[in-house]
Amino acid sequence: DTGVSQNPRHKITKRGQNVTFRCDPISEHNRLYWYRQTLGQGPEFLTYFQNEAQLEKSRLLSDRFSAERPKGSFSTLEIQRTEQGDSAMYLCASSPGQIYNSPLHFGNGTRLTVT
Amino acid sequence: AQTVTQSQPEMSVQEAETVTLSCTYDTSESDYYLFWYKQPPSRQMILVIRQEAYKQQNATENRFSVNFQKAAKSFSLKISDSQLGDAAMYFCAYRSGVETSGSRLTFGEGTQLTVNP
Numbered sequence: 001d002t003g004v005s006q007n008p009r010h011k012i013t014k015r016g017q018n019v020t021f022r023c024d025p026i027s028e029h030n031r032l033y034w035y036r037q038t039l040g041q042g043p044e045f046l047t048y049f050q051n052e053a054q055l056e057k058s059r060l061l062s063d064r065f066s067a068e069r070p071k072g073s074f075s076t077l078e079i080q081r082t083e084q085g086d087s088a089m090y091l092c093a094s095s096p097g098q099i100y101n102s103p104l105h106f107g108n109g110t111r112l113t114v115t
Numbered sequence: 116a117q118t119v120t121q122s123q124p125e126m127s128v129q130e131a132e133t134v135t136l137s138c139t140y141d142t143s144e145s146d147y148y149l150f151w152y153k154q155p156p157s158r159q160m161i162l163v164i165r166q167e168a169y170k171q172q173n174a175t176e177n178r179f180s181v182n183f184q185k186a187a188k189s190f191s192l193k194i195s196d197s198q199l200g201d202a203a204m205y206f207c208a209y210r211s212g213v214e215t216s217g218s219r220l221t222f223g224e225g226t227q228l229t230v231n232p
Contacts, residue, residue: 033219042119042206042222043160056219089158103150104220106160 002026004107006092012113013082020078021110025094032075033104034067035091036060043091049075082114117142119209121223128197129231135182136192136226138207146212149183149190150220155203163205166190168212194228202230 005024013019025032030051035043046065047057051072061067064082069075079086089111093104118141128134140149151163166174166183174181178198182191194201204227208220 040225042208042225043220045219045221048219091160093160103162103165104160106152108157108159 004092004094004105006090006107006110008110009108010111010113012115015082015084015114017082018078018080019082019112020076021090021092021112023075023077023092023107025074025092026105027073029094029096029105030072031095032069033093033095034075034077035093037089037091037109038087046077079112082112084114087112087114117144117147117209117211117221119207119221119223121207121226123226124224125227125229127229127231128194130197130199132197133193133195134197134228136194136205136207136228138190138192138223140188140190140207140209140223142188142209142211144211144213148210148212149181150208150210151179151181151190151192152206152208152222153201153203154206154225160206164192197230199230199232202228204228 007022033048034046037043045058046061047067049069052069064080067077089109091109093106095102095104120139147168149166152160153163154160164174164176164179178195180193204225206225207223
C-alpha cells in the first residue's frame with residue numbers, strides 16, 4: 001500500500017492557461033474522489049468515479065473542469081482557462097467501493113496558484 | 116442537503132491535558148456515518164475516528180473518543196493526554212448511508228488545534 005499519489009505537488013500558472021493534475025489511487029480501490037480545499041476551509045466535493053464511470057459531479061464543477069479515469073486506475077483533473085478563483089488545494093481520495101463504510105484515503109494534494 | 120458545522124475555528128490545549136472539539140450536523144437521514152479527520156501541516160488528511168449512526172455506543176480509538184448525540188445531531192471529539200503531534204486542523208465529516216450517494220464526504224469548516232508544551 002503506497003498510498004494515494006498526486007502530481008504535481010504545486011502548480012503555478014497564469015490566468016487563462018490550462019492545467020492538468022494526476023491522481024494515482026491505492027491499487028484495487030475502485031472509487032476515486034476529487035475535492036477542492038481553499039485556505040482555512042474544509043474540502044468541498046467535486047466529483048467521484050467508480051471504476052472508469054464518473055457517477056456524480058458537484059455543481060462546483062463548472063464546464064471548465066473535466067475529470068477522467070480512462071482505465072479505472074489513475075485519474076486526471078483538467079481545468080481550462082484558469083481563473084484566480086481556481087487557486088486552491090485539489091485533493092484526491094480513494095476507497096474500496098466493495099466495503100461501503102470504508103474510510104477515504106487522501107493524497108497530499110496539488111496546490112494550484114493562478115496569477 | 117446535509118451540512119456540517121464546526122463552531123470553533125481555533126482551540127488550544129496544554130500537553131497532557133484533554134480537549135473537546137465540537138461538531139454539529141444537519142440531516143434528514145437516519146442512516147449515516149460520521150468521521151473526524153486530522154490534517155497536519157503536511158496536508159495529508161488522516162482518519163482519526165468514525166461512528167456509525169446506528170450504533171449507540173460511542174467510538175473510541177486509543178486517546179480519541181467521540182460523544183455522539185444523535186437526537187441533538189452532535190458529534191464531538193475528545194482528545195485525552197494531548198500530545199504535540201496532535202496539533203493539526205481537525206475536520207468533522209458526514210457521509211450518507213444511502214449507497215447511491217457514492218460515499219462522498221461533507222466536511223465542516225475545521226478546527227485548528229494548537230498543543231502547547
